[in-house]
Amino acid sequence: MTTAARPGSAHLAGADPAEELTALLDGLTGPGEPFSVEALAALDRAETFPDEACRVLDAFGLPRYYVPVEHGGALDDFSVVMQLLRGVSRVDLTVAAAHGKTYLGAVSTWIAGDSGQAARLGQRIIDGAVVSCALTERHHGSDLLAGEVVGTRTEGTAGSSGVSGGLRLSGEKWLINNVTRADLVTVLARTDEAGGPLGFSLFLVDKEQLAPDQYTDLPKVPTYGIRGAAIGGIAFHDAPLADGALVGRTGQGVEIILKSLHVTRTGCVAMSLGAGDHALGLAARFAARTRTQSGRSLAELPLVRAELGEATATLLLAEATSVVAVRSVHALTGEMSVVSAVAKASVPAYVDDLIARLFHLLGPHGLAGPGDPHGEFAKVERDHRIIGIFDGSSLVNRNALIDQFPRLARAYRKGRWDAAGLAAATTARTAPGPFRTDSLNLISSSGASVVASLPVAAAEVRHLADEGLASEGLADLAARLHATAGRLHEDMAGARFAPRAVPVRGFELAERFELCFGAAAALHLWLRGAEHAGAGADDTWLRGCLVKALTDLGEHVEETERRVHGELADALLARPAGPGAPYSLLDRLAAAPGGHRPGPAPDTQEASAS
Structure with a gap:
């Protein structure tokens, strides 16, 4: 059977498309297959377009997920697209960038095209148009x-x-x-x-x-x-x-593009997450299989475990940012000028940092050629460099964020956020509402709900800790994040920068805001999840995110708190070996329909609905 004829577009009823695609790609990594390490390395050396791999994705039916349901496709949840592109990027970023461009290229028509134009484009894409x-x-x-x-x-x-x-x-x-x-x-x-x-x-x-x-x-x-x-x-x-x-x-082109970028940037962060998955999986397998002269595996060495753990925390922080950002397309649409800029500036930067950290861990093995299995890592490192400049560089996105500092600081000071939208954006296992394109704005009038609601989130964790449903360590980390965010917004409120002449300090404030956003996103995801429904709930991944964010924010973190990185390394290394996803927070956010979730502390109930 030729690759083009491989079955894949007939999906199983009720099956998760991202899991289906992962299973399909995992089955095509053997010798002679289009997603094998050898085949992808050969294409890379020859600088040749991955035609056969793209035909596999066409046969699977991936183009249907680039087209909204109202125009004849299968796109009704942007988080599904994120997971699909992440799954492809986990195997090869070149293939993801080559095939996923159709999704990025069509969004403007979904946002501003008339119904006939959108329907015609949708059918062309489903029929195979690029x-x-x-x-x-x-x-x-x-x-x-x-x-x-x-x-x-x-x-x-x-x-x-x-x-x-x-x-x-x-x-x-x-x-x-x-x-x-x-x-x-x-x-x-x-x-x-x-x-x-x-x-x-x-x-x-x-x-x-x-x-x-x-x-x-x-x-x-x-x-x-x-x-x-x-x-x-x-x-x-x-x-x-x-x-x-x-x-x-006529004359609306720049506005449409800027609004489209609010959506397409979430496609870019999906590719970063996949590259992070790939790099972390390679490093974990290398550390587990490589022996020291004493016969111990590298993974048993404290320094290696610490590096793997911090890299895992970095990817989890990137994932929390991305999950909330892509759900915000549906739930906090009017805030996407802030959310998309944060996600696109920070997530590729987090993954670049993760890859650099792991490159140091791998040493010369990270630079080995395609004949060595660890030569894959050098390709991931090279490939991911370009994601940071797709759909606007980190500099461009941070500049867009800086322009909105006064609004963000004002919303935080007044405790103003969209409670219903925030709940929908951070309840990861529920279906989102419809995407309303007319709610996209060039500037967020309501600030950033994810961060503005931090005082209430921290109080909620404190309440859970008092009830024995969250650890004291987690409550302390949440309180410190709240305090740090408060100081940051005071600095933002006092910052006044001339357009096109923003000093370094402005970009430093933007990076600090991104870290607060990512940590707050992780905190909200945990609170809206089911893990804390009973005593002794696992909060390892969340503590890892908070420790990582607070450390990068320059806050002092005790050595006892840093030990969470060792726990994350253990969780990473305990996963089955293979090309699938490493330790992911989505594994931890199990749905609990009808389950009891403790409410916020009584004195925060009113604030959370404001």
């Missing part, structure tokens, strides 16, 4: 308002493609993932010579409707990581656009 998104240009990078690709109105006659004259596209987009292989391209173009926020429009360009002389695919650019990905460019030569190519209204 979509790319062309924003950046060779000389302007992330500065969208400097773009020189233009869409101009003419009175010309029908072009050689048979498309009516009228609106024509000219100029070059560059460093665009999958644009040379795409069937359709979402293009941001200048439609007002004066430019400015209202001077750009968005177009869904169907390359099949253009003549060969109306566009040029620019050569693939050699890259440090994801070497097989088709990252290149496209130049339009007075290319006529069909009726219906405009997405949204």
Whole structure:
């Protein structure tokens, strides 16, 4: 049976699609299979696109999860997309970036396209069409308002493609993932010579409707990581656009893109989580199998256990941020300008830190070639470097966060948050509500509910500890996080930075806010979960997240509290060996329908509903 014909799109009723996909990919890692280490390493060396691996994902039906249910697909929960892309990235990040670009490229149409346009695009994707998104240009990078690709109105006659004259596209987009292989391209173009926020429009360009002389695919650019990905460019030569190519209204392009980025950034963090899974799994297996001269495994050495444990805590903190961020697309939609910026700035940075820590642990084995099983690690390290700049670099996202410091500080001081939205965003095993695109805003008017509610969350943990349902250690860590967040928001309230001239201190405050957000997300996930429904509930993963965040925030953490990293290392090493996911907080957030969950302390009940 050829790879293209492999069964996979006929999913089992009631089956979890992410678990199905993981099982499928795990079965295709043997010799000669498209997801084997050898095959992926060969593609990487040759800088060749992973066609066969992408066909497997097509046969599985992954493109259906890029299309909302209302447009004929299977997307009704963005956390499912996150887990699917994470599962692919766990095996190979190049494949995930190559295939997942269609999801990222189509979001603008789901947000701003009319129903007919969205339905047509949905069917094209389900039928196998590839979509790319062309924003950046060779000389302007992330500065969208400097773009020189233009869409101009003419009175010309029908072009050689048979498309009516009228609106024509000219100029070059560059460093665009999958644009040379795409069937359709979402293009941001200048439609007002004066430019400015209202001077750009968005177009869904169907390359099949253009003549060969109306566009040029620019050569693939050699890259440090994801070497097989088709990252290149496209130049339009007075290319006529069909009726219906405009997405949204004329002049609305920048606004649509910025709102779309609130969603697509969660797809990027999914790829970071998968890379973190892969790197942590490789390091754990290496430590367990490698013996010292005395015959002990590396995993038995205290220093190695501490490194593995802190790396696990780092991934758990990244996962908590990501889980809450992707659920917030549904539940805290109006706050996504903050949430998505936090997630995209912090999660790739956390995983870069994790990989660097593990690289140090592996030593020369981390740099070994593909003939050595540990050569996989060098590829993960290279591949993940680019995720930090997809859909806006950490610098760009932190700058967007800094712009909202006054609102965030004000909301925290007033104790203002969306209680219902927060509960939905942090109850990990419940189905989310519908995604309401009209609730997306360029700026959050309500601050960040995840962080603004920290005082009540800390009080709730204190109440649980008093009732014997949470440990004193956890209550102390939560209280210290609350105090740290309070000081941070005082600093943010007093910070005034000129646009485009933000000093280093501004970015340091943004990083501190990201750590508080991640730790608060972990705390809320635990509180909304079922683990604390009885005495002696396991809080290891949560304590690991809080210790990691407080340490990175510069807070003093006692050595006795740092021992949680050893507990996390034990949990990691106890998992079965194999390519599946390492220790994940989602394993710990079991649903408990109808189960008793203690309420918040009486004196915090009113505040939590404010």
